[in-house]
Amino acid sequence: MCRAGFTDVTKVDVHGPDFRLPEGTELAYNIIHGTFGEDGTLQAILEERGVPYTGAGSRSSALCFDKSESKKVFLDAGVPTPQAEILDCSNGIVMPSLPLPFVIKPPCEGSSVGVHIVRRQEDVLPAMKEAVTHGTTVLVEEFIQGKELTVGILDGKALPVIHICPRSGFYDLSNKYPWMNMGGGTDYICPADLPEETAAKVQEAALKAYKAAGVEVYGRVDVLLREEDGAPFVLEINTIPGMTPSSLLPKAAAASGWPYEDLCEKIAELSLATPRK
Known part of the structure; x- marks a missing residue:
């Protein structure tokens, strides 16, 4: 983080709502996945404390974390999504x-x-x-038979499409994190080897879902590309996607000309400029 221009950085290991931040914290950089960090709970706490934070707000985070609720929003907005x-x-x-x-x-x-x-x-x-x-x-x-794709979005613009290629089965826990359970692993192709028109359709569907859910700053949208006709189907939106240098959104950003440090700094800048309700 220091290489990205942040000179005074403190790591805070959050285990519950009573976490403490250093006095005078100017920005909380949220990289907590799953429950508490991605479901809007942490965001609501920070909003109550008046502390700026990175990424999606409490409402859009809660919406996207619940796939049944975001499904309703997709359908209402005409986003292509599986029945x-x-x-x-x-x-x-x-x-x-x-x-x-x-x-x-x-x-x-x-x-x-x-x-x-x-x-x-x-x-x-x-x-x-x-x-x-x-x-x-x-x-x-x-069930949609086809390619598993993901589209990173930064500041309302779609990044290059990534093709997720599990070495066996589908993109489950063992293929996402093979080091945890000696699973098969996954290959990632970025940009995806797709016709330009098809890639544009996938990005358009991802952006439509992202905007319908009201997501702020950045995110990553998972999409299935149906094998029989090349139609895209949005599955879900990740509001706190992985942010290690080897994670998917940074891969797509790098392919679009955003080095990792610049990406982190851009997310901070956009987040500080985003009003919180």
């Missing part, structure tokens, strides 16, 4: 009515936790039972 149903299993498991194959996922988990691609009827109930261990609401989406 889906949201099942309330608070009084017991409700079986999906979509035709097989489909994807069962808990709506408020990241890193593909609890995600199951279901192709056989006998696998539906076990997948539903596992999904409800993460919460009583379950999102079921039609």
Whole structure:
């Protein structure tokens, strides 16, 4: 961070709402993924304390973290997204009515936790039972066969499309973080090897979703490109995407002429200029 022009930087390990920041903190650089850091909770605390922070605000963060709620916003805005149903299993498991194959996922988990691609009827109930261990609401989406893509967005502009190529299966926890569980791993192609017109369609769909959800500063939109006709389908928006030099958004930024240090500084500048409600 110092190389990016920040001369007085303090690392704060946040474990709950009572975290302490150094006196006179001018900007909290949020790089916490998942619950608390990406779901709007941390943002709301910082807003209450009057501390500027990086990235999306509390409302857009909470919306995007809940895939069932962001799905509704996508549909209302005409964003291309897989057909889906949201099942309330608070009084017991409700079986999906979509035709097989489909994807069962808990709506408020990241890193593909609890995600199951279901192709056989006998696998539906076990997948539903596992999904409800993460919460009583379950999102079921039609299965889209095709390329897994992601689009970074910075200051309202789409970065080059990245093609995510798992070495086996789909982009699940073991392929995202192979060092954690000796999984298969993933290759990333940036920019994706797509016709210019197709890449533009993917970026357009990602931007439409990003704007519909009201995301501020930057983010990353996951998109499936259907194999049969090249149609894009938005899955979700990551409001706190990985920000290590090897993470996906920095890869796309680098391909667009933004070195890592410049990207970090740009995010800080944009965030400081963004009003918080």
